[in-house]
Amino acid sequence: xxxxxxxxxxxxxxxxxxxxxxxxxxxxxxxxxxxxxxxxxxxxxxxxxxxxxxxxxxxxxxxxxxxxxxxxxxxxxxxxxxxxxxxxxxxxxxxxxxxxxxxxxxxxxxxxxxxxxxxxxxxxxxxxxxxxxxxxxxxxxxxxxxxxxxxxxxxxxxxxxxxxxxxxxxxxxxxxxxxxxxxxxxxxxxxxxxxxxxxxxxxxxxxxxxxxxxxxxxxxxxxxxxxxxxxxxxxxxxxxxxxxxxxxxxxxxxxxxxxx
Numbered sequence: 001x002x003x004x005x006x007x008x009x010x011x012x013x014x015x016x017x018x019x020x021x022x023x024x025x026x027x028x029x030x031x032x033x034x035x036x037x038x039x040x041x042x043x044x045x046x047x048x049x050x051x052x053x054x055x056x057x058x059x060x061x062x063x064x065x066x067x068x069x070x071x072x073x074x075x076x077x078x079x080x081x082x083x084x085x086x087x088x089x090x091x092x093x094x095x096x097x098x099x100x101x102x103x104x105x106x107x108x109x110x111x112x113x114x115x116x117x118x119x120x121x122x123x124x125x126x127x128x129x130x131x132x133x134x135x136x137x138x139x140x141x142x143x144x145x146x147x148x149x150x151x152x153x154x155x156x157x158x159x160x161x162x163x164x165x166x167x168x169x170x171x172x173x174x175x176x177x178x179x180x181x182x183x184x185x186x187x188x189x190x191x192x193x194x195x196x197x198x199x200x201x202x203x204x205x206x207x208x209x210x211x212x213x214x215x216x217x218x219x220x221x222x223x224x225x226x227x228x229x230x231x232x233x234x235x236x237x238x239x240x241x242x243x244x245x246x247x248x249x250x251x252x253x254x255x256x257x258x259x260x
Contacts, residue, residue: 003133004167010102011051011069011135016243017168017192017219018236019137020044020226021053021105023073027084033227040227041066047236047256048244051102053137053221056091059099071137072096074125075107075118085143086114089121093128103135105170110140110157111147119164126165137221138166139194151179158187170194170221173212180215195222202235203260206249209242219243234258 011017022041025034033040041052041062051069059072074096075087087107096104106125108118122138129136138161142153151174161169166189173193174180184191193212199205205225212220220239229235238256241247253260 004135007102007133008135008167011071012219013050013244015190015218017050017190017221018048018240018243019051019053019069019071019170019192019219019221020049020236021073021195021221021223022058022227023053023055024223025058026055026076026078026090028079031228033224033229033232037061038063040232043232044226044236047233048240049226049236050219053105056095056099059101065100069102070100071103071105072099072101073105073107075105075121075139083112083114085109085112087118087121089125093125093132093134097132097134101134103137103167104129105137105139106166107139108141108157108161109143110160111142111144111153113144115144119160122161122164122166129167130165135167136165137168137170137192138162138164139170139221140166141172141194150174151182155183155186158183158191162187162189168192168218172196173208177211177215180212180217184216190218191216192219192221193217195220195225198224198228201260202229202238202253202258203249205235206238206242206252206260209239210249210252213242213246231258 140157241252
């Protein structure tokens with residue numbers, strides 16, 4: 001066992017992860033669900049989230065440890081800036097260790113104009129994470145002026161994250177288990193799906209999670225569909241039922257008290 005194994009055990013259970021990213025305040029400001037972030041963290045942890053993903057300032061501001069794994073995000077840009085797709089490094093691995101984080105995450109928009117800079121950052125952070133034995137989650141998104149997120153570009157982006165040293169890759173869901181299975185099979189490290197934009201129904205969210213797990217995903221990293229839900233505890237609990245207990249969509253909703 002090494003340091004990465006110990007830290008990964010704090011953000012995953014049985015090799016599966018239900019991560020709730022709440023880094024959106026940097027990009028879009030104090031949005032719904034993140035205004036009283038301590039309260040929201042408490043609700044998603046009550047639902048069984050294995051980890052929350054936060055920027056360093058939020059970690060510093062928490063009134064108490066969250067009761068789950070903590071992933072510190074190292075990438076940032078704003079919707080007000082000249083190029084929101086250019087994610088720059090806004091923290092360090094050493095800083096994350098000082099703050100007690102269990103893992104690091106870095107965002108790369110593959111195919112954007114500033115892709116080379118983000119790839120350089122990913123490679124550098126991966127090396128430092130190896131030095132300090134800190135797990136690295138690479139958020140790999142096909143995103144740029146002439147880039148479409150389809151199974152081929154998602155598979156390429158995911159493989160790229162693994163090739164450059166990520167321990168876990170987060171990437172968009174392709175829309176169906178058959179094509180997402182190709183993404184998982186082509187990536188030599190665990191893959192978790194991004195939650196995507198706010199879904200219209202809970203059934204849509206749970207079907208997406210079920211499809212990803214059927215394709216071999218290691219879990220989800222779901223933001224808006226968790227923290228902007230009218231009942232964050234219940235939707236996270238339903239997702240946990242699918243990811244951890246292999247429940248069907250209907251079983252998961254029933255156990256969590258959701259009507260679909």
